[in-house]
Amino acid sequence: MAEVKAVTPNNKEDMPEEIPGVMTTSSSAISDFLKKTKAQDLINWGRKNSLWFTVNAMGCCGVELLSTGMAHYDTDRFGIIPRNSPRHADVLIISGYVTKKYLPALQRIWDQMPAPKWVICFGDCAISGGPFYESYSTAQNIDEIFPVDVYVPGCPPRCEALIQAFVELQQKIAAKKDKGTEY
Amino acid sequence: MDAKTMIDSLSSQFTGTIYDVSVESDIRIIAKVKPENVKDICRYLKDKLSFGHLCCEFAVDYPNRNEIEVVYVIGSYDHPVVLTLKAILPRDNPEIESVVPVYWNANWYERETYELFGVKYLNHPDLRPLVLPREMLGEWPLRKDYKGFPNKTARNLV
Secondary structure, three states, rough: OOOOOOOOOOOOHOOOOOOOOOOOOOHHHHHHHHHHOOOOHHHHHHOOOOOOOEOOOOOHHHHEEEEEEEOOOOHHOOOOOOEEHHHOOEEEEEEEEEEEOHHHHHHHHHHOOOOOEEEEEEOHHHHHHHHHHOOOOOOOOOOHHHOOOEEEEEOOOOOHHHHHHHHHHHHHHHOOOOOOOOO | HHHHHHHHHHHHHHHEEEEEEEEEOOOEEEEEEEEHHHHHHHHHHHOOOOOOEEEEEEEEEEOOOOOEEEEEEOOOOOOOOOOEEEEEEOOOOOOOEEEOOOOOOOHHHHHHHHHOOEEEEEEEEEEEOOOOOHHOOOOOOOOOOOOOOOOOOOOOOO
16 A cells, blocks of 8 residues: 655645746635635535535445435535545545545545545444444544544435435535534 | 265275264264364365365354364355364464365465464465454454454444
8 A cells, every 4th residue: 555645735845836927825814814704605605516525435325325426316406416536526425334444545535635625424334333333443433533524324324314414514514614614 | 975975985084084073964064174184185075075165264263262263164066065174273373284275265265364363374375464454463353352442432322
């Protein structure tokens, strides 16, 4: 397995050299300023209506995750689109047990996703371990590792439950209560 | 050939290395074997008695008896008999001859059993780690006295 390096985007040394005619910055002063103004409401309206999610089906719940993205439920009408690359995605859905062997890969997916990003814990296994509670091979207490916004209990939860989770996530983003962005 | 004649042929060929034979029914035989002869017995089963299919191979831990049992379940494509072979190993230093030269599909079974129980397979072609993450190697997590279970878990439930 390749070594995953720590990402430090706000580090001056990592900035590329000067590009002529282009102003580059490593500070987040503009977005910090916007967070205090009414403009953030407009930004959040845009964000909450295009929640693209990663397709990483990790267990049996993954089947529900896949069928949610398909034509029958037609989540495109809410702006919820399955994406195959984490670079395109806004929402990471932890859809199953996280084994100790898979956890580095999942963290790498999370690091590859561009901010703003959110996490949904989908299914009992992701929330508490489910039947793999106190197992030697699963990583426990996922909420300490990822900033989870919405928990969806069930074994597995139905596709409607996942859509409900997205609606709740949209409400959290609109209310500026989500953990994906720091207010 | 039925189960009785099979087990008679086997015991006459390997006198003393097969013991505790019980014929449970027409299609089920259970026998215990000496660990050092298991490869020869498997070779004989495959060549002479047409037991061509190793269904599974695994281990069972008995901490009270201080033993680890390696279990071979062998079936056939020609007759309905399923044979269960058990080899008893000491728990401190479990070592057994690999049956990969006879049944090639035992390769991954033995790699997994080695990781989870610590049963060392001699003359195995490729005893690399298979299932466990690197930091858990050598902990033998399926042994009964394994202590590494997480104890701070499921805080969301309580």
